[in-house]
Amino acid sequence: xxxxxxxxxxxxxxxxxxxxxxxxxxxxxxxxxxxxxxxxxxxxxxxxxxxxxxxxxxxxxxxxxxxxxxxxxxxxxxxxxxxxxxxxxxxxxxxxxxxxxxxxxxxxxxxxxxxxxxxxxxxxxxxxxxxxxxxxxxxxxxxxxxxxxxxxxxxxxxxxxxxxxxxxxxxxxxxxxxxxxxxxxxxxxxxxxxxxxxxxxxxxxxxxxxxxxxxxxxxxxxxxxxxxxxxxxxxxxxxxxxxxxxxxxxxxxxxxxxxxxxxxxxxxxxxxxxxxxxxxxxxxxxxxxxxxxxxxxxxxxxxxxxxxxxxxxxxxxxxxxxxxxxxxxxxxxxxxxxxxxxxxxxxxxxxxxxxxxxxxxxxxxxxxxxxxxxxxxxxxxxxxxxxxxxxxxxxxxxxxxxxxxxxxxxxxxxxxxxxxxxxxxxxxxxxxxxx
Amino acid sequence: xxxxxxxxxxxxxxxxxxxxxxxxxxxxxxxxxxxxxxxxxxxxxxxxxxxxxxxxxxxxxxxxxxxxxxxxxxxxxxxxxxxxxxxxxxxxxxxxxxxxxxxxxxxxxxxxxxxxxxxxxxxxxxxxxxxxxxxxxxxxxxxxxxxxxxxxxxxxxxxxxxxxxxxxxxxxxxxxxxxxxxxxxxxxxxxxxxxxxxxxxxxxxxxxxxxxxxxxxxxxxxxxxxxxxxxxxxxxxxxxxxxxxxxxxxxxxxxxxxxxxxxxxxxxxxxxxxxxxxxxxxxxxxxxxxxxxxxxxxxxxxxxxxxxxxxxxxxxxxxxxxxxxxxxxxxxxxxxxxxxxxxxxxxxxxxxxxxxxxxxxxxxxxxxxxxxxxxxxxxxxxxxxxxxxxxxxxxxxxxxxxxxxxxxxxxxxxxxxxxxxxxxxxxxxxxxxxx
Numbered sequence: 001x002x003x004x005x006x007x008x009x010x011x012x013x014x015x016x017x018x019x020x021x022x023x024x025x026x027x028x029x030x031x032x033x034x035x036x037x038x039x040x041x042x043x044x045x046x047x048x049x050x051x052x053x054x055x056x057x058x059x060x061x062x063x064x065x066x067x068x069x070x071x072x073x074x075x076x077x078x079x080x081x082x083x084x085x086x087x088x089x090x091x092x093x094x095x096x097x098x099x100x101x102x103x104x105x106x107x108x109x110x111x112x113x114x115x116x117x118x119x120x121x122x123x124x125x126x127x128x129x130x131x132x133x134x135x136x137x138x139x140x141x142x143x144x145x146x147x148x149x150x151x152x153x154x155x156x157x158x159x160x161x162x163x164x165x166x167x168x169x170x171x172x173x174x175x176x177x178x179x180x181x182x183x184x185x186x187x188x189x190x191x192x193x194x195x196x197x198x199x200x201x202x203x204x205x206x207x208x209x210x211x212x213x214x215x216x217x218x219x220x221x222x223x224x225x226x227x228x229x230x231x232x233x234x235x236x237x238x239x240x241x242x243x244x245x246x247x248x249x250x251x252x253x254x255x256x257x258x259x260x261x262x263x264x265x266x267x268x269x270x271x272x273x274x275x276x277x278x279x280x281x282x283x284x285x286x287x288x289x290x291x292x293x294x295x296x297x298x299x300x301x302x303x304x305x306x307x308x309x310x311x312x313x314x315x316x317x318x319x320x321x322x323x324x325x326x327x328x329x330x331x332x333x334x335x336x337x338x339x340x341x342x343x344x345x346x347x348x349x350x351x352x353x354x355x356x357x358x359x360x361x362x363x364x365x366x367x368x369x370x371x372x373x374x375x376x377x378x379x380x381x382x383x384x385x386x387x388x389x390x391x392x393x394x395x396x397x398x399x400x401x402x403x404x405x406x407x408x409x410x411x412x413x414x415x416x417x418x419x420x421x422x423x424x425x426x427x428x429x430x431x432x433x434x435x
Numbered sequence: 436x437x438x439x440x441x442x443x444x445x446x447x448x449x450x451x452x453x454x455x456x457x458x459x460x461x462x463x464x465x466x467x468x469x470x471x472x473x474x475x476x477x478x479x480x481x482x483x484x485x486x487x488x489x490x491x492x493x494x495x496x497x498x499x500x501x502x503x504x505x506x507x508x509x510x511x512x513x514x515x516x517x518x519x520x521x522x523x524x525x526x527x528x529x530x531x532x533x534x535x536x537x538x539x540x541x542x543x544x545x546x547x548x549x550x551x552x553x554x555x556x557x558x559x560x561x562x563x564x565x566x567x568x569x570x571x572x573x574x575x576x577x578x579x580x581x582x583x584x585x586x587x588x589x590x591x592x593x594x595x596x597x598x599x600x601x602x603x604x605x606x607x608x609x610x611x612x613x614x615x616x617x618x619x620x621x622x623x624x625x626x627x628x629x630x631x632x633x634x635x636x637x638x639x640x641x642x643x644x645x646x647x648x649x650x651x652x653x654x655x656x657x658x659x660x661x662x663x664x665x666x667x668x669x670x671x672x673x674x675x676x677x678x679x680x681x682x683x684x685x686x687x688x689x690x691x692x693x694x695x696x697x698x699x700x701x702x703x704x705x706x707x708x709x710x711x712x713x714x715x716x717x718x719x720x721x722x723x724x725x726x727x728x729x730x731x732x733x734x735x736x737x738x739x740x741x742x743x744x745x746x747x748x749x750x751x752x753x754x755x756x757x758x759x760x761x762x763x764x765x766x767x768x769x770x771x772x773x774x775x776x777x778x779x780x781x782x783x784x785x786x787x788x789x790x791x792x793x794x795x796x797x798x799x800x801x802x803x804x805x806x807x808x809x810x811x812x813x814x815x816x817x818x819x820x821x822x823x824x825x826x827x828x829x830x831x832x833x834x835x836x837x838x839x840x841x842x843x844x845x846x847x848x849x850x851x852x853x854x855x856x857x858x859x860x861x862x863x864x865x866x867x868x869x870x
Contacts, residue, residue, distance in 0.1 A: 052741060060815045076626075082539070099614065121848070122847075174853075175854065180640055180769075204552065241675050258539040261626060262790065263776055290513075297810075298867050309774075309778065309779070309780045309847050310773060310775055310778070311775075330770065330771070330775060331767075331770040331774075331781045331784075332767045332768075332770035332771030332772075332774075332775060333767075333771075334765040335765065335767035335770055336765070336767030336768075337767075338743075339766075339767075340744060340745055340746075340765060340767060343744065343745070344785065345744045345786065345835055346744075346766045346786060346838075346840075348784065349766075349781065349783065349784035350780045350782075350783055350855065351780065351783065351851060353851055354851050354853055399848055400847050400848040400849075400851075403780060403781075405781075413556070413746050413834055414835075416786060416788055416835075418609075418789055419610065419859070420785065420859065421610065421859040424854070424855065424856040424859055432623075
């Protein structure tokens with residue numbers, strides 16, 4: 001029976017782009033009407049179970065409306081064929097991404113982010129999957145390098161199309177509404193400097209420095225000496241060129257290497273957007289690297305990372321298509337496995353998820369404005385996949401499926417800042433450590 | 436051999452107070468000189484091993500100087516006899532408290548807090564004991580009530596001698612140096628209200644409300660309705676009388692009951708200084724109580740508690756003499772066992788340990804000013820025990836052996852405040868939740 005049904009459902013057309021919305025779909029061959037009605041009945045029942053409270057309509061390209069929750073609709077999910085829709089219902093996380101990328105599913109008559117928010121809310125089981133035993137991808141030195149290259153070596157030109165002018169690929173911070181993405185990224189860099197209470201002449205090590213914006217900013221703005229590590233060759237080349245162009249190569253050294261290779265003693269450790277790629281099996285290792293490189297009296301640090309309320313895998317499609325090896329930890333995992341075993345003391349944690357949602361809205365608008373250029377160079381499927389990735393991430397930060405944490409810590413027993421009042425003073429660079 | 440040595444060491448005088456510093460100690464009987472020199476040699480070696488880097492001198496009341504690290508001395512630890520000093524070296528945590536309380540050990544020629552800081556630093560193994568399996572004291576409803584009564588029903592007159600005028604027995608917050616204890620306690624209450632973004636007309640539940648200062652402050656300052664729980668009958672009586680006197684009994688209800696009995700739906704949950712008494716076996720229970728009583732859309736909360744960098748038991752003497760059943764959790768324990776299983780999202784964590792050290796310095800100064808009255812009513816041993824408890828706590832917050840955390844959280848998916856900028860604005864009461 002299952003074989004028959006799936007046989008009746010198998011698509012023959014490659015994409016919704018080729019199909020007219022109301023064209024006769026491939027499985028609607030004469031004599032299959034009975035099978036189809038059984039399938040439609042099953043689909044209706046499954047959709048109702050999954051999306052009962054979601055403000056969504058589910059339709060087929062042949063014009064069949066399969067399910068509508070009756071709640072103020074934000075969009076219609078349009079599937080090319082029954083097979084695709086069945087896959088979506090059976091395993092939304094595993095099947096939606098590729099089906100959307102390949103154009104077998106589309107979202108019409110509404111905003112993609114709003115539709116994804118609705119789907120996240122409907123599909124959230126509320127359960128705690130627990131920490132995944134195997135991520136299906138390792139984090140050895142070689143594998144970590146391959147993971148990073150897969151994503152970041154896509155080409156600087158690609159990221160330049162939709163990132164800010166400094167090429168910062170982590171959340172911005174919007175102290176006031178209406179700031180441009182460029183201003184909000186500078187505000188984020190300043191905020192990181194203030195949380196670290198950087199003083200001129202101090203030494204800072206950065207793990208995972210992207211295209212170098214934070215390292216250069218710390219040197220320029222706070223007068224600190226920075227050693228910044230990154231395994232992506234293309235990003236390091238870019239960052240070094242910027243340091244030379246800005247006359248900062250005396251203060252900032254970019255090292256093409258893994259965080260595990262950090263040597264030397266520093267006053268501060270900082271890592272923005274790398275922890276997601278470290279892998280939980282390396283959290284203790286990261287903690288001991290941090291401890292080893294921090295001055296026992298003054299050493300403090302900051303970890304900025306995409307986190308979770310509950311331990312669970314990163315979305316399967318994201319791991320397959322976008323970020324191999326990614327894992328977003330809970331605060332308990334970071335506190336218990338990075339900080340505690342290394343004798344590091346948590347000083348300050350801020351959840352900034354609304355700011356990542358706002359950042360992603362900026363990125364998505366720029367990405368859409370450049371969509372023709374992206375499509376011409378990377379193809380339609382790549383373009384759709386990245387549209388989904390950006391919209392899905394925004395929806396995840398809006399619904400709370402993802403969190404954004406900045407964790408400030410110090411070596412246990414080191415001096416603790418008296419107050420964080422200076423962090424929110426725009427333009428301030430230093431907070432006093434004693435009243 | 437061991438019996439002989441210990442026999443030679445056994446004290447016969449009750450207290451240093453009775454002994455002149457250089458009087459002949461009981462174990463210095465003729466013919467025992469050989470034994471004594473063996474014992475002194477052993478003590479010197481043990482003291483050197485434990486306190487090699489501590490700026491302390493260890494002496495006996497008979498004038499024997501046993502050990503001096505040679506580092507800038509902050510105080511002399513003076514033991515009445517060799518037996519007491521041996522007990523101190525073998526198990527400092529288990530034996531120092533009672534020996535000090537009973538006057539068999541004293542700290543001379545320096546500040547008690549400085550001496551304790553030095554000792555904490557010297558004795559910190561840096562190790563992680565792991566979570567204790569048994570605390571030797573339970574947290575059933577009945578036991579929790581007994582634990583609280585043991586400490587808080589000591590009598591309001593006792594606490595009135597050295598707390599602020601509002602009888603707030605948790606850390607104050609000093610936004611500026613030089614504030615009085617009274618001002619700093621009000622600043623703390625305001626800070627808690629601002630972190631919770633309380634709006635007039637909202638409903639707040641407080642778990643463990645002490646003498647009622649926060650509950651009354653929230654009602655008076657923010658116009659919210661408060662239901663406040665406490666198992667200490669004497670504190671609840673006091674708090675109710677205050678509510679009546681201030682004309683706030685229409686807004687604030689004090690309930691003499693355990694946090695596990697909380698019923699109803701609230702916009703905010705707050706608990707200041709209770710988590711230390713909940714017991715780790717009840718963290719999940721507390722989380723589910725919080726989840727159940729919080730509004731799913733707007734519900735948020737704050738936990739203020741004495742914490743640890745690493746999982747370990749509360750000092751044995753504190754558990755025995757001061758706080759039966761106390762356990763100070765790590766941030767990982769609170770995030771992983773209270774918040775995560777209950778689907779609560781961590782929004783903001785602040786480590787305020789310098790403020791608890793400053794608060795304790797105020798309490799200690801007031802306690803010393805009232806020491807004659809305390810001694811007259813409660814006896815010399817009680818007075819010395821409380822002196823040690825206050826000084827030891829101050830030293831623990833100074834060295835980082837204890838932390839003070841305020842954790843703000845919300846029901847997962849609930850609205851997240853855009854920014855915490857308003858928290859540090861003195862006088863501000865509300866922060867916007869969206870830009």
